[in-house]
Amino acid sequence: MSKNFNKIGKSETKLLKTVLTHISHQLSSPELASAFLNNLLTEKERLTIARRLLIASMIQRGETYMEINEKLSVSPNTFTKIKKWLESELPNYNSVIEHTTKATRERSLSKAKYRKDFGDPLSFTRLKHSYPGHFLLFTIAEELFKKIK
Numbered sequence: 001m002s003k004n005f006n007k008i009g010k011s012e013t014k015l016l017k018t019v020l021t022h023i024s025h026q027l028s029s030p031e032l033a034s035a036f037l038n039n040l041l042t043e044k045e046r047l048t049i050a051r052r053l054l055i056a057s058m059i060q061r062g063e064t065y066m067e068i069n070e071k072l073s074v075s076p077n078t079f080t081k082i083k084k085w086l087e088s089e090l091p092n093y094n095s096v097i098e099h100t101t102k103a104t105r106e107r108s109l110s111k112a113k114y115r116k117d118f119g120d121p122l123s124f125t126r127l128k129h130s131y132p133g134h135f136l137l138f139t140i141a142e143e144l145f146k147k148i149k
Contacts, residue, residue, distance in 0.1 A: 055082050 027033040058068050065079050128135040
């Protein structure tokens with residue numbers, strides 16, 4: 001599908017951006033978002049977007065053009081475009097990054113709590129919790145011993 005982007009009107013551009021925004025709000029899980037992007041974008045497009053986000057992250061950390069260029073071989077034009085994008089869209093970009101960081105932190109805390117509650121992954125308690133049907137006889141026996149005491 002090829003479209004001359006110079007011929008797209010303002011109303012069509014607004015509609016396209018609205019559709020993309022609406023779809024992004026519907027992607028509730030990382031797995032769903034990943035599947036959507038894998039089906040929508042080519043490998044090259046995904047890598048290009050990821051590379052630009054990496055460069056944006058490096059700029060935000062305070063790395064200079066020379067430092068970034070040494071690691072990623074970035075053209076001055078690309079660096080300037082991404083830097084201008086960050087300067088104009090920084091509040092929006094930061095809120096997305098903060099939301100992603102917060103969600104990641106919450107998941108890791110949830111996993112840590114689960115590990116704390118059930119211990120080592122191969123412990124009897126964890127296995128019993130993960131596979132209750134396999135330990136049904138043990139559970140029944142434990143309940144009987146509790147009633148006897």
